[in-house]
Amino acid sequence: MKPRIAVIGVGRMGSALVSAFLGQGHGVDIWNRTRAKCEPLAAKGARIAETVRDAAAAADIVVVNVNDYAASDALLRKEEVTRALSGKLLVQLTSGSPSQAREQATWARRNDIAYLDGAIMGTPDFIGTPGCTILYAGPSELFERHKPVFLALGGNPQYVGSDVGHASALDSALLVYMWGALFGALQGAAICEAEGVSLEALTGYVKATTPVVDGAVADLFARIRQRRFGADEQTLATMEIHAGALQHVLAICDERGIPRGVPAAFDQLFQKAILAGDGQADFAALHRFMRPA
Template identity: 35%
Template sequence: MGGTLARAMLAAGHTVTVWNRTKGRTDELVAAGALEAQAPSSAVAASPLVVMCTIDKVACETVLQMSEVSGLLTSKTVVNLSTGSSDDARRISEFVEQQGGRYIDGGIMAYPRDIGKPGTTILYSGNEPGFSEHRKVLQSMAGNAVFLGNDAGTASVVYLALYAYYFGAVTAFMEGAALAEKAAVGPEAFRKLSGIVETMLADGLVDITRRLNEGNYSGDQATINVHHAGQTAVREAYIQDGIGYETTKAYMSYLEKAQREGNGDKDIAAMYSAVKTRN
């Protein structure tokens, strides 16, 4: 991913200095016009904006804490696009600020194939002046640069939450496709049909969030009990055809918890309370 980010900045006409701990990993970038740094300190010294993309935030932190690097952070804006926790982000932010620098944490909401496109999103939070100053450079990596506030930990939380939603949906799609295939409806045909559910989902999420905001859980559309009965039929179909159904199990476990909480006659939005606590 780091190389793809660098290529996007190069394509936008920016001067990019690159460093990688593995020898040879920057050769293609240098051939494309990047300047190669022989050490991380050289890369940091080369620009007022330092974009880091490592295996995780701890690896990024390790580099920043090198004595030859930390001493160069004064007046630098560090953008960390590595995966990690909100605690990691806040801790690194504090360290960078102690060195006189500005820290922005980020979450890339895309695969490498979409980097550099105007509709691609990267979430950011942290130092707002730094974000504003370097917005155009950041938008060369992903046109939809979304700033979520001054708390460096916010972007990480929202990033993880959105990917939990995304991969849950991907898994549910695969389970549904496997079931549909038993009826001779292949994955591509099922994907085209899935647009029906996507429309339902968009409408359903609007209704759910409205109900959560209003505290209105009346079961005027379909109660949790009705959802559970319908999902029981879905579960039996999976069992009969010998297909994995982990997302259905998870959904039913939340429905059953909501029923135990006395919310069986309420709208599906009432299941949110069952999701928010683990016990």
């Protein structure tokens, strides 16, 4: 018999989670602040609970997916809800910070609630697909025991360690990496539109040059790990070469009236490094300007 799941919060992501659980034959109890969002899921077989307590009491595993931890805390940290959660597994899939995850784990432990903190590395359309990665942190025994349940949400559930803050930490790292690409794509699209280059062409060339970017990122991580910041025979381009190329980007932006905020932020870092004497160093030398103050 598959465990019964409660899903608290059925916004865009929560609804996808419920559909995936239902699709894999789990009984699902749902609660949402705005009840109307539950109706389409009830039509698929989910049971609408009147209260968070009722949903938690009915299920074996409780999954939470609301905007943030403040909203989650307001829902869960009521005596009757905490009591209903006692002895069960709580899986927090709401995005948050490592310290919020650790604080929640402490609260859960005090209330005899088994706790895993998760981070969803995909959009709702990825949920339930083989390529969907969700990160889980907390006791490994809990992850291993419930892995078949997590597989309902996607083909790539990943255990990232016993430090319960590590799913959120990786989430932040991967999000900022994604936004680097998305903001770069926005700026690149603005340049192409201003210069009369089609976005179809840009799309194709982004794809064609992806291996170059992936290689540079892998090289950067390896250098940071090995603390190899100076230029050496494997250096792909020095700081000054990077900074020089960026000046052309800034020039196009100025000529065409495109806001230069994103590349200007990159330039600030390049100039700081060059001023500090790293002009001939590897790009990885920027690492020292990224460390906590």
